[in-house]
Amino acid sequence: MLHQFELNPESDTPLYRQLHDAIKKRIVSGRLLRGERLPANRELAGQLGLNRTTIAAAYELLESEGLIKCQVGRGTFVEGPGEAQAPAPEESMISFSASRPPEDRFPLEEFRATVHEVIDSPEAPAILQLGSAAGYAPLRRWLLNEVRKRGAAGPDDDILITSGCQQALDLIQRVLASHGETVLIEDPVAPGVRNVFQRGGVRVAGVPVGEDGVEMEALERTLEKERARLLLLTPNFQNPTGTSIPEFERMRVLELARQAGVTVIENDLYGPLRYAGPETPSIKELDRAGETILLGSFSKIAFPGLRVGWAIGPRALIARLTEAKETSDLHSDQLSQAVLLRFAESGRLAEHHRNAIAAGRERLAACVEACARELPAGSGFTRPSGGMNVWVTLPEPLDASELAERAVREGVSFLPGRYFAVTRPQTQSLRLSFAGVDPRAIARGMKILGTIFRAEQERARRGYRIEPSPALV
Amino acid sequence: MLHQFELNPESDTPLYRQLHDAIKKRIVSGRLLRGERLPANRELAGQLGLNRTTIAAAYELLESEGLIKCQVGRGTFVEGPGEAQAPAPEESMISFSASRPPEDRFPLEEFRATVHEVIDSPEAPAILQLGSAAGYAPLRRWLLNEVRKRGAAGPDDDILITSGCQQALDLIQRVLASHGETVLIEDPVAPGVRNVFQRGGVRVAGVPVGEDGVEMEALERTLEKERARLLLLTPNFQNPTGTSIPEFERMRVLELARQAGVTVIENDLYGPLRYAGPETPSIKELDRAGETILLGSFSKIAFPGLRVGWAIGPRALIARLTEAKETSDLHSDQLSQAVLLRFAESGRLAEHHRNAIAAGRERLAACVEACARELPAGSGFTRPSGGMNVWVTLPEPLDASELAERAVREGVSFLPGRYFAVTRPQTQSLRLSFAGVDPRAIARGMKILGTIFRAEQERARRGYRIEPSPALV
Numbered sequence: 001m002l003h004q005f006e007l008n009p010e011s012d013t014p015l016y017r018q019l020h021d022a023i024k025k026r027i028v029s030g031r032l033l034r035g036e037r038l039p040a041n042r043e044l045a046g047q048l049g050l051n052r053t054t055i056a057a058a059y060e061l062l063e064s065e066g067l068i069k070c071q072v073g074r075g076t077f078v079e080g081p082g083e084a085q086a087p088a089p090e091e092s093m094i095s096f097s098a099s100r101p102p103e104d105r106f107p108l109e110e111f112r113a114t115v116h117e118v119i120d121s122p123e124a125p126a127i128l129q130l131g132s133a134a135g136y137a138p139l140r141r142w143l144l145n146e147v148r149k150r151g152a153a154g155p156d157d158d159i160l161i162t163s164g165c166q167q168a169l170d171l172i173q174r175v176l177a178s179h180g181e182t183v184l185i186e187d188p189v190a191p192g193v194r195n196v197f198q199r200g201g202v203r204v205a206g207v208p209v210g211e212d213g214v215e216m217e218a219l220e221r222t223l224e225k226e227r228a229r230l231l232l233l234t235p236n237f238q239n240p241t242g243t244s245i246p247e248f249e250r251m252r253v254l255e256l257a258r259q260a261g262v263t264v265i266e267n268d269l270y271g272p273l274r275y276a277g278p279e280t281p282s283i284k285e286l287d288r289a290g291e292t293i294l295l296g297s298f299s300k301i302a303f304p305g306l307r308v309g310w311a312i313g314p315r316a317l318i319a320r321l322t323e324a325k326e327t328s329d330l331h332s333d334q335l336s337q338a339v340l341l342r343f344a345e346s347g348r349l350a351e352h353h354r355n356a357i358a359a360g361r362e363r364l365a366a367c368v369e370a371c372a373r374e375l376p377a378g379s380g381f382t383r384p385s386g387g388m389n390v391w392v393t394l395p396e397p398l399d400a401s402e403l404a405e406r407a408v409r410e411g412v413s414f415l416p417g418r419y420f421a422v423t424r425p426q427t428q429s430l431r432l433s434f435a436g437v438d439p440r441a442i443a444r445g446m447k448i449l450g451t452i453f454r455a456e457q458e459r460a461r462r463g464y465r466i467e468p469s470p471a472l473v
Numbered sequence: 474m475l476h477q478f479e480l481n482p483e484s485d486t487p488l489y490r491q492l493h494d495a496i497k498k499r500i501v502s503g504r505l506l507r508g509e510r511l512p513a514n515r516e517l518a519g520q521l522g523l524n525r526t527t528i529a530a531a532y533e534l535l536e537s538e539g540l541i542k543c544q545v546g547r548g549t550f551v552e553g554p555g556e557a558q559a560p561a562p563e564e565s566m567i568s569f570s571a572s573r574p575p576e577d578r579f580p581l582e583e584f585r586a587t588v589h590e591v592i593d594s595p596e597a598p599a600i601l602q603l604g605s606a607a608g609y610a611p612l613r614r615w616l617l618n619e620v621r622k623r624g625a626a627g628p629d630d631d632i633l634i635t636s637g638c639q640q641a642l643d644l645i646q647r648v649l650a651s652h653g654e655t656v657l658i659e660d661p662v663a664p665g666v667r668n669v670f671q672r673g674g675v676r677v678a679g680v681p682v683g684e685d686g687v688e689m690e691a692l693e694r695t696l697e698k699e700r701a702r703l704l705l706l707t708p709n710f711q712n713p714t715g716t717s718i719p720e721f722e723r724m725r726v727l728e729l730a731r732q733a734g735v736t737v738i739e740n741d742l743y744g745p746l747r748y749a750g751p752e753t754p755s756i757k758e759l760d761r762a763g764e765t766i767l768l769g770s771f772s773k774i775a776f777p778g779l780r781v782g783w784a785i786g787p788r789a790l791i792a793r794l795t796e797a798k799e800t801s802d803l804h805s806d807q808l809s810q811a812v813l814l815r816f817a818e819s820g821r822l823a824e825h826h827r828n829a830i831a832a833g834r835e836r837l838a839a840c841v842e843a844c845a846r847e848l849p850a851g852s853g854f855t856r857p858s859g860g861m862n863v864w865v866t867l868p869e870p871l872d873a874s875e876l877a878e879r880a881v882r883e884g885v886s887f888l889p890g891r892y893f894a895v896t897r898p899q900t901q902s903l904r905l906s907f908a909g910v911d912p913r914a915i916a917r918g919m920k921i922l923g924t925i926f927r928a929e930q931e932r933a934r935r936g937y938r939i940e941p942s943p944a945l946v
Binding site: 060061064065066070098100103104106108111112115116119120124125126127128129130131132133134135137140141162163164166167170179192195196199299303304305306307315324326327328329330331332333334335336339 | 530533534537538539543571573576577579581584585588589592593597598599600601602603604605606607608610613614635636637639640643652665668669672772776777778779780788797799800801802803804805806807808809812
């Protein structure tokens with residue numbers, strides 16, 4: 001119960017912060033579950049002998065983190081942890097929930113040195129002044145040059161700097177896919193991709209993802225059936241499945257898209273995180289007609305809190321996206337653009353990238369081995385060559401959403417497949433985001449999940465239902 | 474002619490950069506005018522004896538700055554300088570074009586100290602990690618607290634951090650004003666305000682701005698005539714006119730809006746830049762019903778290149794804006810949020826703010842005095858108590874757009890009224906953005922403008938037309 005918190009009025013940490021930390025710990029550890037009601041300010045203040053403003057400050061902070069939510073006329077309820085707000089793994093918690101780089105491996109010293117160089121440079125005043133909608137010119141040149149060296153941008157291509165990949169999708173929706181039009185996306189897919197089109201009133205049609213990215217026959221059928229405007233694909237280490245489209249099928253995608261008059265948007269957010277196998281040419285690289293739009297970002301290979309991504313495509317189209325960008329938010333943050341450019345130009349990004357690949361390779365191997373060892377008979381899982389995610393499909397009648405609630409009470413979290421569903425319900429599937437978890441914790445966490453999954457399988461076999469969550473408040 | 478450039482191959486500055494600087498100087502100084510054609514790469518390479526890739530790199534950089542533009546099948550043409558790309562005043566040029574703080578007065582040492590503190594703090598890893606759509610929690614608390622101290626936010630208000638004020642407007646359009654609905658805006662108005670609604674398919678109806686902000690009778694008539702959804706106002710030092718709505722009329726605005734069932738969006742971007750007179754309560758502060766949405770930003774009082782603004786309004790509404798924000802770009806850049814918070818909390822923002830007000834006051838006085846002294850008889854101009862802009866209306870038959878082209882050739886730039894027009898054409902009006910120009914340059918620039926304006930008036934009286942621009946290339 002909440003009134004059992006031990007708060008220390010003598011501590012240097014303010015009381016509201018202690019209360020916040022204590023409640024957050026219970027939410028993250030699953031002792032307080034989504035949907036549970038928290039006591040009202042006045043009530044909890046009485047129980048704890050604290051001022052109501054202290055409770056209010058703690059609740060406000062929890063709400064700002066997306067962990068609790070006020071529902072008008074009903075009260076305050078546990079909300080998170082969700083995708084964006086999923087907390088970093090705490091000592092007591094093993095989190096497979098967040099597809100993002102581990103913050104305990106951020107190269108802080110190198111980052112500090114980079115920022116110092118940028119703000120001590122004579123460019124500093126210009127960086128702090130209003131900039132160009134297209135992005136910080138030296139960064140645009142550097143990125144375009146890198147992509148040209150790979151052969152993925154031609155003389156007719158241009159670049160727009162966006163506030164992360166999500167904004168590139170948002171601008172593409174606004175410029176290229178009007179209300180009522182249809183866009184083909186992968187099924188399952190990252191929810192941000194699905195949401196951005198649905199919010200814009202665009203119809204999304206899901207193309208099933210198999211072992212090798214989108215299934216070609218399904219893609220062909222869907223392109224025939226739907227008058228689609230765009231086809232959005234993640235050919236490398238797709239989120240959530242971790243699968244990749246083989247090279248010869250990338251050619252086929254281009255052929256099919258051309259026949260159907262559909263523009264391909266290639267999301268290469270995870271592409272730089274390859275741990276095994278040869279580089280596969282991007283669709284943009286294979287596209288002789290030069291019509292594909294390639295999306296990239298620093299979020300997965302550097303610092304997600306610095307919102308810098310990009311879109312590369314035909315000049316006229318990038319000009320239209322740039323106009324939309326200017327109306328949306330004038331331009332992306334220039335300090336972060338300049339810092340990331342310096343981080344890259346100084347060679348620090350390449351070094352960090354090598355470290356991230358070494359760590360990711362080890363973690364992926366640990367995850368796949370643990371899946372083979374711990375998952376119950378009849379389970380399937382993907383074996384990615386890179387990225388941050390493994391996709392698990394459990395045997396009937398296991399329900400990943402129910403299991404997720406149970407797992408969090410045992411100290412392990414993951415996101416159930418339902419979260420990524422477009423058309424197919426994905427009831428038995430789940431995503432394991434391994435990049436933020438060290439190999440030992442992966443082994444430990446998977447052992448716990450294996451035990452829970454097998455126990456539940458056993459119970460189902462005997463006709464029992466999963467035990468209900470105990471009431472905690 | 475372009476082949477008269479003197480480039481120095483021995484210099485440390487690369488040739489492409491020297492070429493860029495030389496062309497840019499001619500565009501900024503008006504020796505190359507908007508719409509003029511630049512020689513093709515090959516042609517200029519031949520004339521200058523340079524490699525074609527050098528020309529290409531210089532052109533690319535100029536294009537990324539919005540100064541030139543390639544038109545498919547036609548060639549390369551001079552484009553800028555426009556609003557966002559308007560360059561800082563160069564030695565040879567006096568620019569009244571950009572409504573933004575002067576970069577030569579940025580407190581760079583204080584900024585550097587702030588960044589060092591932020592990235593050396595234990596919060597650094599969390600700042601670099603993915604954050605919350607609502608914004609960096611400590612910054613949200615600090616801002617909300619500041620606004621509460623002023624009485625402009627109540628217990629039912631919440632805050633969303635946006636990527637500058639422009640994004641707040643964009644999210645408001647998306648959440649509150651659907652395609653086909655009507656929004657009332659000021660006429661004249663900053664083009665970003667007009668564009669964001671027009672892009673979203675929203676009808677904008679202009680309410681004329683007089684000496685004291687929007688004209689109340691016109692507002693009343695327009696509210697009666699239009700079934701508007703939103704009323705967007707800038708009660709303090711409106712851009713472009715510099716005018717403010719008096720306190721008793723702010724009450725009247727609220728009454729009229731309530732009667733018409735219209736939500737007021739209060740853009741207070743310039744509010745903190747008051748140089749004279751007592752503080753006037755904001756509409757949000759006067760609004761007992763608590764329905765007004767208040768917009769603010771660090772752009773005008775700190776560093777525009779760091780994209781951090783905010784929207785404060787009823788909790789349920791901010792929740793909807795926050796959802797739209799998450800779909801748009803996940804969240805705003807966290808490094809800049811943390812840096813601006815530290816800049817504020819450390820007292821450095823307050824100190825810089827005092828300096829900015831002292832400088833602004835001096836520049837405003839210089840601008841108003843020079844207007845009184847230099848403008849031809851029959852001119853009118855506003856006398857703001859703050860902000861960055863004075864609005865000038867010239868006597869018939871002077872045309873501000875024609876005069877702007879002529880002025881740029883004499884080394885002075887401003888934006889003609891046409892640029893800010895909603896319904897009324899604003900042919901004779903122009904905006905003088907004084908904040909970026911020091912008092913002596915203001916006096917010098919206004920003397921030049923006065924001479925041009927009077928000469929043109931004299932010519933018109935004698936029946937001559939303004940002389941055509943000489944062909945330069």
